[in-house]
Amino acid sequence: MTPTVRAALWMIGSIASFSAMAVAGRELSGRYDTFEIMMYRSAFGVVVVLSLAAATGAWRQINTRNLGLQLLRNMAHFTGQNLWFLAVTLIPLAQVFAMEFTSPLWVVVLSIFLLGERLTATRAIAALMGFIGILIVARPDMGNLNLGIVAAASCAVFFALTNVLTKRLTRTQDITTILFYLTTTQLVFGLLTAGYDGDIALPDAASLPFLALVGVCGLLAHYCLTNALSLAPATVVVPIDFVRLPVIAIIGMLLYAEALDIWVFVGAGVIFAGNYLNLWFETRKPRAQTA
Template sequence: MREASGSIGKAALWMTGAIASFSSMAVAGRELSLHHDTFEIMMYRSFVGVIIVALVLTATRKWHQVTTERLGLHAIRNTFHFTGQNLWFYAVGVAPLAQVFALEFTQPIWVILLSPLLLKERLTAIRMTSALIAFAGVLMVTRPGTSSLSLGIVMAAGSAIFFAFTTITTKQLTRHASIGCIVFWLTVMQAVLGTIAAGIDQQIALPTLQTAPFLLLVGLAGLLAHFCITNALAIAPATVVVPFDFARLPTIAVVGMLLYHEPLDHWTLLGAAVIFSGIFLNVWSENRNSLATVRADTHKK
């Protein structure tokens, strides 16, 4: 019992770091949107990422893990992520932060719906029910018909879809590449994509004393957030980690209210809770099935 409580406590600490990182990245993205376009933000963020990843690989002596195997799949994955992240940075610059985060939570639902097509996974009744519940939450957040959808909300919803494609291709890559290899090619390829996209108009805004700290924060926060989540999942079940992850929404809602005077939208919070319910139902079902499989294998032995 004490070991379980200790694991949950450690997972909670890791998720606190993830929540702080995601919230910091959203605020930094909002501030940077006043001076840099999304392509420039992604370019500078990736430069920071390349430096950090290179230092980590050097310190841990794991450069041998970086290979060119499945380089085409790396390129596809990183193009999906680059697109999704650009849409997300655009959304946090123009839309209420709470709505952006609420729609970002639909990513697992898109994974559920796309996996049968791309990974040949079975679409079970539970997964379909989870998707329908989450879709009801999306309707609460966006409330179509009450007013015209803003471009920022559309971009936020689009980013979740591209993040889902990223998750699916990442799942395929993990069968052949280490995490270090995946993250290395992520930062390098996105640095190239960001440089090309930012330079199309032949005008790249250089960092200033005001924007440089936010650019550094974006680069650090993005890597740190995923590092924290990975560690949390390594020591606690997803059914424990997911509720902590949901705490991002009320956190960013308060941040938006305090820093940008964004009103607390009860429909957004309610819709996000419904989206979370659909996601948690699927996570709980998957964990239960995995546990049942482990018990069955143990019984056979």
């Protein structure tokens, strides 16, 4: 089995996990608010991360360096994830995923300010294409702009900030430490935000499987994606990841009678083109410099 085929199989796992998490989040929205969903997701995540760390001995790698950066990174992720869960309850799932795909283009913008990277003409064009894609997907006007669209567009920015800060953390920290602080700090954030009113909805027999699904799939999706990127170039993995859009559109149609909006696919195509243009150029720069 070639590395590309193996990467594709990992991406099938990632696509299935992200899609399952979106469906579970919508199913839970009738009983739990987004803060409570995030609290339970983080609780399951803590159990999984600590169990794996104990089983592999990786817990020895956990340290207290860069706590400020860890906190900032996880606040960004917590905010983005809450906005994402809010969006999946308010607008069609395909629209949420299309907006989420602008996150890599926001990374281009944020990297200039946070990582000191240079803005090239290609990166500027890619970012502009992403913005045009957002306008096509959202088609904002006074009658169409709503909280769900704003939440979906905003979550992509916070996910991008999370990725940029993660890149900074990987310079000095291993994945076990990053995941440990991701789950534990977000569990604290979840407890504080979900319990601010003194009322936290407890799991029942009907919702517990969905809560477990959110917690496990949240970690599994990124684990599968990371493995895929380790086996194949991003220019191979990213097009596969965009399969999430038609998959979730079909799921939304079958489970929730959501209409298949052609403009969501057109906008997502523009966003994909911007992402792929940037990836294509960046992966070929080293070859040009060494030629």
